[in-house]
Amino acid sequence: xxxxxxxKGISHSYGKTRVLDNLCFDVPKGAFFxxxxxxxxxxxxxxxxxxxxxRHGPGEVQLLGRSLKSYTGKQLAxxxxxxxxxxxxxxxxxxxxxxLLGRSPHQxxxxxxxxxxxxxxxxxxxxxxxxxxxERTLDQISGGERQRVFIARAICQGPEIMLLDEPASALxxxxxxxxxxxxxxxxxETGITIVMVSHDINLAAMYSDEMVLIADGRVVKKGPVDHVxxxxxxxxxxxxxxxxxxxxxxxxxxxxxxxxxFKSLI
Amino acid sequence: MIKRSIAFRIILVSVVLTLVLGLAMFLGLGVGxxxxxxxxxxxxxxSPETCDSTTAAIIWRIRFPRVLMAMMAxxxxxxxxxxxxxxxxxxxxxxxxxxxxxxxxxxxxxxxILGLSRFPGVGITAFMGSxxxxxxxxxMSSGRSSLKKDSMLLSGVVVNAFCSAVIMFLISLTQxxxxxxxxxxxxxxxxxxxxxQAGILAMSIIPCFIIIFILSHAMNVLLMGSxxxxxxxxxxxxxxxxxxxxSSFMVSATVCHCGLMGFVxxxxxxxxxxxxxxxxxxxxxxxxxxxGAYMVVCDLLARWIPRQGEMPVxxxxxxxxxxxxxxxLKRGRS
Numbered sequence: 001x002x003x004x005x006x007x008k009g010i011s012h013s014y015g016k017t018r019v020l021d022n023l024c025f026d027v028p029k030g031a032f033f034x035x036x037x038x039x040x041x042x043x044x045x046x047x048x049x050x051x052x053x054x055r056h057g058p059g060e061v062q063l064l065g066r067s068l069k070s071y072t073g074k075q076l077a078x079x080x081x082x083x084x085x086x087x088x089x090x091x092x093x094x095x096x097x098x099x100l101l102g103r104s105p106h107q108x109x110x111x112x113x114x115x116x117x118x119x120x121x122x123x124x125x126x127x128x129x130x131x132x133x134x135e136r137t138l139d140q141i142s143g144g145e146r147q148r149v150f151i152a153r154a155i156c157q158g159p160e161i162m163l164l165d166e167p168a169s170a171l172x173x174x175x176x177x178x179x180x181x182x183x184x185x186x187x188x189e190t191g192i193t194i195v196m197v198s199h200d201i202n203l204a205a206m207y208s209d210e211m212v213l214i215a216d217g218r219v220v221k222k223g224p225v226d227h228v229x230x231x232x233x234x235x236x237x238x239x240x241x242x243x244x245x246x247x248x249x250x251x252x253x254x255x256x257x258x259x260x261x262f263k264s265l266i
Numbered sequence: 267m268i269k270r271s272i273a274f275r276i277i278l279v280s281v282v283l284t285l286v287l288g289l290a291m292f293l294g295l296g297v298g299x300x301x302x303x304x305x306x307x308x309x310x311x312x313s314p315e316t317c318d319s320t321t322a323a324i325i326w327r328i329r330f331p332r333v334l335m336a337m338m339a340x341x342x343x344x345x346x347x348x349x350x351x352x353x354x355x356x357x358x359x360x361x362x363x364x365x366x367x368x369x370x371x372x373x374x375x376x377x378x379i380l381g382l383s384r385f386p387g388v389g390i391t392a393f394m395g396s397x398x399x400x401x402x403x404x405x406m407s408s409g410r411s412s413l414k415k416d417s418m419l420l421s422g423v424v425v426n427a428f429c430s431a432v433i434m435f436l437i438s439l440t441q442x443x444x445x446x447x448x449x450x451x452x453x454x455x456x457x458x459x460x461x462x463q464a465g466i467l468a469m470s471i472i473p474c475f476i477i478i479f480i481l482s483h484a485m486n487v488l489l490m491g492s493x494x495x496x497x498x499x500x501x502x503x504x505x506x507x508x509x510x511x512x513s514s515f516m517v518s519a520t521v522c523h524c525g526l527m528g529f530v531x532x533x534x535x536x537x538x539x540x541x542x543x544x545x546x547x548x549x550x551x552x553x554x555x556x557x558g559a560y561m562v563v564c565d566l567l568a569r570w571i572p573r574q575g576e577m578p579v580x581x582x583x584x585x586x587x588x589x590x591x592x593x594x595l596k597r598g599r600s
């Protein structure tokens with residue numbers, strides 16, 4: 001099986017604090033892949049290393065079979081798109097302008113749009129269902145719409161891998177599912193590999209092909225969802241007992257953290 | 267709304283604002299302590315041989331360099347403001363508010379006190395002063411996460427207060443005969459402009475404008491935040507470094523020739539952003555041309571309002587700019 005992202009023994013420290021310690025895992029090409037773990041486990045750092053924002057220490061990150069360090073900024077931007085958790089809307093760009101910015105890795109210094117760029121941006125806006133908002137500015141649209149706009153911008157980069165840092169965390173339940181459906185459709189129709197960091201394990205479990213659980217900068221478990229979601233391991237890592245049953249919608253595990261007052265029941 | 271291509275918008279905005287700038291300069295040439303009417307200015311422009319030489323000399327030797335200096339100062343400060351706003355992702359950033367202008371003023375005053383020539387001596391000390399304050403502001407306002415709005419403004423306030431203190435300290439050490447020129451220059455002084463000086467300033471700022479225009483699209487991407495800009499293939503370190511140094515250089519070149527003029531870099535980019543949107547490829551030429559026109563008009567008011575003599579142009583720019591700053595701050599908070 002082809003590998004999209006291969007993490008080969010990377011470590012990273014901020015000053016003296018080691019956040020990632022000899023991490024190893026592979027993300028198969030075309031997969032929906034989720035990174036889970038407690039707060040401070042190094043998930044976001046890992047994301048920033050894969051997107052090239054941070055330079056990693058020892059070890060190697062390979063993207064599509066090539067060392068991350070061998071990519072130039074623009075080459076990388078054509079292969080990997082990154083959707084951060086929050087983006088400020090201080091400056092009044094319209095949705096269309098913002099989505100078009102995603103074409104900049106393919107353009108010259110001045111970012112002049114060709115007809116092709118306009119078409120690609122149009123398709124991306126149609127795909128993410130923000131077409132009707134194209135002349136609105138970011139502060140005039142809702143949080144769910146804004147997140148879709150940033151995904152449209154990422155699609156415009158024409159990437160093979162899309163990295164998302166908790167894309168659904170600020171949305172209500174319906175919008176969470178709509179956003180995940182959108183990512184799933186993107187994966188099915190274009191074959192883009194989705195790599196996502198998420199705290200919402202149940203939501204992620206319904207969509208992910210594979211997961212990796214990290215804690216204290218190390219890989220604890222990796223592989224198919226039902227393999228990674230092991231009650232005993234989760235309890236050990238998160239420090240709270242869990243119950244696991246099956247999602248009523250299908251053969252997907254569903255987990256519950258158990259509050260103190262119900263502990264006597266288990 | 268019809269969507270025009272970006273090149274068309276750049277050209278349209280440039281043409282319109284060039285006309286506005288031309289008109290402002292024409293008016294600027296007509297106002298002064300001796301009352302040559304606009305028709306006289308027009309005559310010296312179209313048929314110079316029919317005018318008497320004194321009139322022509324007043325207009326071309328005295329007023330013209332001054333109008334040129336005002337234009338360049340306006341263009342530099344507006345564009346400088348625009349660049350700082352993009353880099354700090356904060357519409358309130360401005361060379362004067364951040365203390366960059368104050369820093370170069372300290373450098374310039376040290377240069378004046380040391381008796382250096384205005385160029386290149388004072389220019390170099392002014393540039394060094396601006397770089398020191400720039401580094402200070404960036405260090406103080408950058409936490410581990412990102413440049414935050416309030417911390418940046420606060421550090422600007424602190425740096426500015428410190429600069430004023432140092433300036434007053436230096437002034438109180440200075441002999442009497444230099445004090446008047448320093449004081450006047452602190453509020454912006456265009457009265458001692460000559461063509462030579464205008465030429466030197468033009469040569470130092472035009473390359474800066476070209477560099478900034480080339481990087482204008484990178485500034486658009488930078489507004490998305492440094493992480494996203496990086497993931498879109500922009501070399502943040504290089505782009506930020508080049509923009510910071512270029513804009514500080516041109517601001518300090520202007521400050522050492524014209525003195526301190528506050529809030530220009532706030533007013534002009536803000537107005538253009540409201541009218542033209544946030545695309546820097548349009549905003550950079552708009553700020554260069556429109557900022558030039560704005561300052562020419564401010565200078566014209568500074569010469570026209572007082573019954574006798576004139577007032578420093580910085581008085582006008584601050585009186586227009588400070589209320590707008592408060593308005594913006596208030597709106598940003600709500």
